[in-house]
Amino acid sequence: MKTTDFAVYLNKYFTQYMPNERGNSPQSIDSYRYAFILYLEYMESVRKISAERIVLSDFTRETVTGYLNWLGASRKSSPSTRNQRLAALKGFVHYLKYEFPDYLDEYQRILGIPLKKTLRKEISYMKTDGVNLLVEQIDVARTNGLRDYVILLILYTTGIRVTELINIKVKDISLTQPYTIRIHGKGNKGRYVPLMRTAVPHIKRYLETMGYDNEARYEETLFNNHMKTPFTRQGINYVLKKYGIKAKKINSDLIPDDLSAHKMRHTTAMELVTSGVDLMYIRDLLGHSSVVTTEIYARTDAKLKRKAIEAASKEIVPPEDAQWDNNNDLKTWLKNFNKR
Numbered sequence: 569m570k571t572t573d574f575a576v577y578l579n580k581y582f583t584q585y586m587p588n589e590r591g592n593s594p595q596s597i598d599s600y601r602y603a604f605i606l607y608l609e610y611m612e613s614v615r616k617i618s619a620e621r622i623v624l625s626d627f628t629r630e631t632v633t634g635y636l637n638w639l640g641a642s643r644k645s646s647p648s649t650r651n652q653r654l655a656a657l658k659g660f661v662h663y664l665k666y667e668f669p670d671y672l673d674e675y676q677r678i679l680g681i682p683l684k685k686t687l688r689k690e691i692s693y694m695k696t697d698g699v700n701l702l703v704e705q706i707d708v709a710r711t712n713g714l715r716d717y718v719i720l721l722i723l724y725t726t727g728i729r730v731t732e733l734i735n736i737k738v739k740d741i742s743l744t745q746p747y748t749i750r751i752h753g754k755g756n757k758g759r760y761v762p763l764m765r766t767a768v769p770h771i772k773r774y775l776e777t778m779g780y781d782n783e784a785r786y787e788e789t790l791f792n793n794h795m796k797t798p799f800t801r802q803g804i805n806y807v808l809k810k811y812g813i814k815a816k817k818i819n820s821d822l823i824p825d826d827l828s829a830h831k832m833r834h835t836t837a838m839e840l841v842t843s844g845v846d847l848m849y850i851r852d853l854l855g856h857s858s859v860v861t862t863e864i865y866a867r868t869d870a871k872l873k874r875k876a877i878e879a880a881s882k883e884i885v886p887p888e889d890a891q892w893d894n895n896n897d898l899k900t901w902l903k904n905f906n907k908r
Contacts, residue, residue, distance in 0.1 A: 574622045575898045578604065581663050582905055593754055595731065597906050603656030606643070608899045610635045619898040624668065629677040632657055636681070647684035654681060691868045693834040698815075698822035699724055705814040708770075711777060712794070716807050718774045719791055722749070723829055726761045727836030727854050729753070730829035734799045738775070739786035743768055753855040761853060804829050837865045 582601065586592040592600075608619045614634065617626060632654075639645040639653060658679055665675045694702075703720060707713040723733060732751045740750040747763035763771070775781050780788065789798040799807075805828045812827040824831060833854070840850050851862040 572621065572623045574624050574627060575620070577624065577664060577667065578660070578898065579901070581660055582902075585663050586659075591757075593731070594906055596754075599652065600656040600659060601902050601905055603653040604660075605899060605902050606639065606653065607635050607657065608902070610638045614638060622898070624664070624671065627664075627678075628674055629681065632678050633681060647686045651683045651686065654683065691834050691838065691864065692824060692826070692831060693838045694824065694827075694831060695822065696839070698824075699832075699835065701815045701819060701822050702808075702811050702827075705811040714770075714774050714777060715791060716811070718771055719804065719807065720811075720832075721767050721770060722763075723832040724836060725764045725767055726751075727833050727840075728761060729833065729855070730801050730804050732855070733829065734789070734791065734801065734804060736790040737786070738780045738788050738790055741771065741775070741790065743772055743775075751855065757855070759852070759855055801829070808832070834865075837862070838868065841865045841868075 582597060586597050586600070608622070611617045611622055611626070611631065612619065615626075615631065635657075636650055636654060639650050645653070658681075661675045661678050665672055668675075703717065706717045706720070708717045719733065722728070722736075723730075726749065728749075728751055732753055735752050736749060740752075742748045742750075743763075747765065747768050748760045749763060751759050751761050753759055779785060780790070791799050791804075793799050793803050808827050808829060812823050816823045837850060837854060840853070841847075847862050847866060850865070854862065856862050
């Protein structure tokens with residue numbers, strides 16, 4: 569069967585452009601891949617065009633808006649999910665507009681499709697007392713306990729992403745002043761994150777216990793599971809929840825039900841903001857591409873402070889919302905591509 573231009577360029581987009589030219593992470597590629605699997609399903613079920621017959625001239629604003637409406641009506645997708653799917657399709661359009669300038673007008677029409685407004689979720693994070701209680705549940709006398717303690721220590725003191733944590737290699741740790749970890753972030757962008765002086769003895773002990781102070785092992789992953797293989801995101805979250813269950817039995821108010829590595833990241837960011845650390849420094853520490861992303865923590869802190877002030881003065885000051893609060897087979901190939 570003849571391969572269509574749509575199939576050819578979708579293949580190039582996922583195998584060459586995203587990983588090589590854009591430097592997208594496997595997680596981003598997975599998200600975009602799934603958006604196109606659903607697009608192919610829409611074209612087959614609604615437009616009656618099989619995946620093998622779709623051509624680039626079928627990829628129009630009309631089919632894209634139809635797809636988005638189908639997501640909401642048939643799949644009950646939320647506005648935020650719908651926006652994620654649209655972002656994936658727009659990414660493909662940005663690639664195509666340089667390859668096919670004749671279709672530029674249509675591609676500009678697709679890029680002009682607006683995002684749906686979504687409610688901004690409240691940032692969920694832990695208080696210091698909750699983190700302390702969580703740490704107290706770890707038996708550092710056990711090898712796995714020491715490993716888990718260092719995992720939690722690094723997550724809490726650096727605010728790195730869980731995907732960044734599981735990719736740390738022994739050689740990325742520098743225990744000579746200034747103490748740092750080299751982090752491999754989104755888009756393969758590297759950055760150095762400082763280690764707290766108080767964390768260094770625990771990390772050093774872990775390296776010695778595991779035999780990682782041997783130069784021959786510098787290329788190995790810093791944290792491995794019970795099968796001696798690198799942790800997955802789910803594995804790290806399992807470790808956290810294991811200690812979270814123990815801690816909740818002592819004080820359920822301090823430990824959230826949805827404890828995760830990402831919540832630890834929020835916790836770190838909020839503690840930095842409430843301590844008065846400059847947003848530009850927090851941006852660099854967390855690896856945000858823009859300080860705009862970091863500002864969400866400052867807005868949350870401002871809202872919490874406002875609520876505290878209102879609670880203290882509610883008898884003399886009528887409640888009022890702060891203004892800033894509300895300003896706010898191609899298909900088979902896709903399904904199997906990038907599987908890990």
